[in-house]
Amino acid sequence: MYFIVVKFAVKPESAEQFMDLVTPFTQATRAEPGNLWFDWSRSVEDPNEFVLVEAFLDDDAAGAHVSSDHFKAGLESMRPVLSATPRIVSRKVDGDSWGEMGELQIG
Numbered sequence: 001m002y003f004i005v006v007k008f009a010v011k012p013e014s015a016e017q018f019m020d021l022v023t024p025f026t027q028a029t030r031a032e033p034g035n036l037w038f039d040w041s042r043s044v045e046d047p048n049e050f051v052l053v054e055a056f057l058d059d060d061a062a063g064a065h066v067s068s069d070h071f072k073a074g075l076e077s078m079r080p081v082l083s084a085t086p087r088i089v090s091r092k093v094d095g096d097s098w099g100e101m102g103e104l105q106i107g
Helices: 012-030 059-067 069-081
Strands: 002-009 035-042 049-056 087-092
Touching (some): 012 035
Antiparallel strands (some): 002 049
């Protein structure tokens, strides 16, 4: 699977509306057949930083995502409200789901 984490620095005046802005992009991506997850979080240290954790099943799914119309539209909708170029980690890894943390077992 492709496992991707992206950090978005949002202009302070746009931070409260950012999640509303990315909702269409998020919904369209989650509906893609090869999308495993597409989850947003907001930094607890910087209220203007949003973190996207996403995963796609394989090369075809990742390629279809970045080639989609909603991908291009989503990026363009974000552009005016970002204060810096997003930072990304994108890696192909084994597996197709979350695993349990071995160092902290509950139950």
